[in-house]
Amino acid sequence: MHPGPFRYHRAASLEEAAVMLQQLGEDARPLAGGQSLVPLMKLRLAGPTDLVDLAFVPGLSYVRHEDDGGEIRFGALTRHAEIADSGAAARFPILHDCAAGIGDVQVRNRGTIGGSVAEADPSGDWAPVLLTHVTEIRCVGPGGERTVALRDFILDAYTTALGPGELVREIVMRAPPHEDGERIGGAYIAAKRCAQVYATASAAVRLTLAGDVCRDVAIYLGAVALTPVEVTAAAEALRGRALTRETIEAAADAARSGGDPQPDMRGSAEYKCALATALVKRAIEIAARRARGEQVEVSHEYA
Template identity: 35%
Template sequence: MKPSRFQYHRATDVPHALALLREHAGDTKILAGGQSLVPAMNFRLARPGVLIDINAIEGLAGVTGSSAAGLTIGALTRHAAFHTPVEPGPVGALLARVVTNIAHYPIRQRGTFGGSLSHADPASEWCLTAMTLDAVMVICGPSGERRVPAPAFFRGTFTTAIGEEDLLRAIEIPPYPGDWRGGFYEFSRRKGDFALAMALAFLRLEDGRIAEARLGLGSVSDRPIRLTAGEAMLCGRAPDAALFREVAADAQGRIEPSGDIHASSEYRRDLVGTVIERALARACGLPDHAGEAVR
């Protein structure tokens, strides 16, 4: 199929993009990588009257800062930028692990970090990453710039705090010093398919025990989930398989996974235990029984 008729505008800077959004409010879509939008338009699941291309706007792409000082990711930064660590600290290493799970190599060449967050697919690896790492989204709008924490940013399936006249400019990840370490695991039917369940663990170890923990779950609800109860269970304890099973079982008892044509709620609940245990094992460098090498 082909998309329905639309106007095309190429924004030259952020004020120009905001002016176009204001002029055509309610009938626009932002074109960044287009890896989700264009297929939806071709199937006429999305029918914007106006398409605003932001690829010519300087300053929307790139990564600055560090794990220790905090990282700022431009919304137009391509997935492929994370194939190698964007900085030498634990956040850079984690992002490099996560990105290889996103779709396929050609898609990662065009798709963008900010586009993924704006699309807010429940199966998005970057949405889970933003929620788990306490990311803050920097949004430009008619009243200026505002910063929205991840829990307030994600409002449901394909729904965020970005308004009709707003533009996501950047994503800020808070400081995580060098003693943090991350693990990620997702289950999909085939490499590159949407995940049926995934977990991200980010831990700080001190004297052989977990001093701080961030634990998130994705692709089981209408938005990524932060497992704060599991984080509390991890803190102060030595990492081992028994602890990971305990945390996974607790999460299984607390959530009500969604069911769809890809997986039932019961099946996803079983997967939740697996992905949590394996993400935690990978964060701690322990065997995860997934048949893959753990760093």
């Protein structure tokens, strides 16, 4: 199989790419790592007239984090494998949970975080993880730069706030505000049939603990709706309470009705809801252990 014919444009900078994309019109597409777009083009599910190649734009592959751990900045063309191996992922295990489990080794060696966020696949791994923290998308377009909160960036399945010609330049993730002595822990677990496929369901949890009390929490589900779902009922079951078996199970139960999954080859709607419940429970437990300083290894799981 081959992609259909297209005109090829190699961009030297994001600014140049933005102008090219605007001039070429809506049948032009940007190309980053190509791990979604190239298969779609081979299957003729996508047939852009023009590809604007971002792969040779310099200076967009990096993970920078300040020593106090307050802010992490990802260049849009940073590959998943680089993030998995980064110091930031060692410091924030939820990043490693996500980056080290996306696709398989070969896909992680090519696919980029900017491409993933901009594609906004309902089963994409990055969005639920980043949404548990304070995340902004720095965009560059024909009219200049702007910054959009991630929660306002993803509008629908495969639909973002990016305008014509607009591209992701950088993703900035911050720990949510917390007091001295409070500890933050996070975890992301995605369940999938095998390495190569998208998750059947996934859960991302970020806890802020004051002693044994859950002072703040964010819980997101992936792959069970058109966009990542914030399960506020589950968070309310924990907020301001001590983390006990009962409160954790109450939160997990509340997550059962959080999504609106479609039955498909990955499973029935009932199965996905039950799976989400189990994933939320485990992710809370692991996030809590990590907040208390324990090293816990977790990643995507195959079933």
